[in-house]
């Protein structure tokens with residue numbers, strides 16, 4: 001029986017730990033120490049490390065974990081990340097060591113140039129590209145790339161559970177409500193997720209279906225999102241890429 005736990009790291013990162021009671025796999029371990037503590041507490045053996053992109057808060061712990069457990073490491077083909085054994089790109093599938101589940105790869109550039117997502121078994125690990133009710137900043141990519149990348153994730157089955165890299169959800173919902181004040185699903189989501197944070201629980205995972213209903217960055221074709229973006233821009237915008245670029249820039253200074 002596969003279990004998935006959020007291991008907090010740094011200020012607001014989550015390292016996702018998958019385990020079957022004996023073997024475990026770490027996704028985006030920015031720091032080795034909390035992973036080691038988790039493994040020790042549950043008497044688990046680390047069988048592999050998976051990484052979505054090269055940022056230090058996602059791969060900083062990878063070299064130490066790979067050394068200590070002599071386990072294979074998987075990550076993006078197009079990014080220079082230390083100590084990767086297997087470099088994945090669009091369409092590649094692999095069986096996760098120790099757990100036996102099969103995951104596929106999507107190239108999702110935008111936050112970084114070579115960012116990948118891993119998906120399968122109803123799970124999506126999307127690093128800093130799709131957040132709960134938000135999306136990552138464009139450090140190395142263009143709005144058009146990010147719109148394409150988010151569209152790939154949005155096409156996954158609605159019940160797919162979304163595991164992203166940070167606990168940003170409540171701030172993202174506040175912004176989403178500014179963009180789309182008429183979206184009743186947002187108010188429901190705020191109440192539910194605020195209650196989780198009050199209990200010190202992660203708001204994650206969410207689902208693709210919930211993101212489609214509430215995440216403004218997946219809703220750049222909705223009339224209210226377009227109208228808010230145009231009001232903020234002070235000019236008419238043509239098409240989802242311009243709408244996306246405007247609300248991404250708006251969010252940066254929100």
Ligand SMILES: [Zn+2]
Nearest residue numbers: 053055111128
């Ligand atoms: Zn990042």
